[in-house]
Structures are given as C-alpha cells and as structure tokens.
Amino acid sequence: MSIWTRIAEALSALASGESLADVLAKLRSPPEQSVAFTIAVIALGAKMAKADGHVTRREVEAFREVFRIAPEDEAQAARVYNLARQDVAGFELYADRVARMFRNQRQVLEDLLEGLFHIALADGDYHPAEDAFLREVARRFALEPRVFRSLHARYLPGVEPDPYDVLGVAPTDDIRTIRSRWRALVRDTHPDRLVSRGVPEEAITLATRRLAAINDAWAAIQREHAPA
Numbered sequence: 001m002s003i004w005t006r007i008a009e010a011l012s013a014l015a016s017g018e019s020l021a022d023v024l025a026k027l028r029s030p031p032e033q034s035v036a037f038t039i040a041v042i043a044l045g046a047k048m049a050k051a052d053g054h055v056t057r058r059e060v061e062a063f064r065e066v067f068r069i070a071p072e073d074e075a076q077a078a079r080v081y082n083l084a085r086q087d088v089a090g091f092e093l094y095a096d097r098v099a100r101m102f103r104n105q106r107q108v109l110e111d112l113l114e115g116l117f118h119i120a121l122a123d124g125d126y127h128p129a130e131d132a133f134l135r136e137v138a139r140r141f142a143l144e145p146r147v148f149r150s151l152h153a154r155y156l157p158g159v160e161p162d163p164y165d166v167l168g169v170a171p172t173d174d175i176r177t178i179r180s181r182w183r184a185l186v187r188d189t190h191p192d193r194l195v196s197r198g199v200p201e202e203a204i205t206l207a208t209r210r211l212a213a214i215n216d217a218w219a220a221i222q223r224e225h226a227p228a
Contacts, residue, residue: 006035008076011083020083025097037108040098041115042077043084044137047091048120051129091133095140107188109141113148114206117155124157144168154213163217163224175225182218189214 010023020043027036084094102108116137120130138148146168153165164171167185169178187193189211 005073005076007039007080010035010039011076011079020080020087021093021097024094025101027101036098036101037112039080040094040112041119042080043087043094044091044098044112044116045119046081046084047094048116048130048133050085051127051133091137092140095137099141106143109143110147111206113138113141113143114151114210117151118206121155121157126155126157154210161213161217163220166213166217167221175221178218178221182214185214186211 010027011020020039024036024039024043027039098112099109102112113134116134120126120134135148146165149165150168153159153161164178167178167181169181173181189207191207
C-alpha cells in the first residue's frame, strides 16, 4: 500500500467533520508516523506559501523533489495541500501539534524543518515572511538554535555556507569535537535511520543533499586545520 493510499484513508475522517489538524494529531503510532510526516510537510508548506503571498510553480515542483509522487497519487497530494491552504487555522496550530507528536523524536522535527527550507528556497528567493515563518516553526518545535543556523547556512541563496554552522559547531571547538559531530551527523543521515524514525521513503532524497553538505563542510574544516 503506497503512502498516498494511507493518506487517503486518514483523510476519510474529514467527512465526519474533523479538520486536517485533527487528523494529523491522531497519527501517532509508528506505522502512521510516515503518513503524519508527509501531511505535516505538505500542510506547513501550504501555510508557508501563503506567508509571502504567492505560490510559484517552482515551489510546487519542490514537493516532487521531497516526495516521489506517482501520477496516480498527485490528486491526494494536491488534496492535502489545498485543504491546508483553505483551513482557517493558523500554521501555529499545525506546528504545535506536530511538535507534540514528535516530542521524543527531535531528529524527525529537524527533518521536517529541512523539508520546509527546501520548499521555501525552491524559487531562489528567501522572503522575510518565509524567514519569520521558519524561525517560528523552529521555536515551536523547541529545536536548538544551531539547528536553524545549520539549515539557514546551507539553504540561504547566494551565500557560501559557513562549514561550522552547517555542522552545528563553533570555530573554537577542537578538531576532535568537530569530527565527532560530523560522524554523528553522517550516521543520522543514513537512509535507514530516516525510515526508522518515521520519515517516509518518498522523502529520502533530502538525505542525499544533506549528506553532501555535511561532508563538504567537514572537508572545508579539515583544510582549514591542516598544517601549512
């Protein structure tokens, strides 16, 4: 059964008058968490698209890069997106419910925030309203400031990412501490790890980009610390 079929089943509850946010709040057990993750990214992405006042074709295409959506599943993905855009509830409600759902899985919340960064920067522009939106989501997710700095450094257009920010370390940290952090990030980015913590297989494409950025940052720091 594809994840989109499972999403269709979850959305059947909407016929009884429940809101999309209510449906999302009920998806707590491991088999449904990948469904919850997918709905959360699309719903928050839809809310974020309203933040800067317009939705570009490139932003819509970004969903296809985060999730491998087969032609027969596009209707369900569009339904989630449109439901979230039409919902009068603010993004804060969605962010808070997602935060509670994954409160013991901080890495899942980091994965979700990264998906939102990818969508926000898909059109090559970083609107101040999008920045404010993402900062507030990160705050409601109770993520460490270094998580936001790391994603901001990697995704900000036209700016060379600071390798220390990418790894979430400080230039004053010793090389052993930085190496330990790099290894932990590489381990946590492995596709098997992502699937085990509820990230759907359809979203694993983000991990490839993340791993490349992590390794590039480590290589840059190694060069900086190499003896002259």
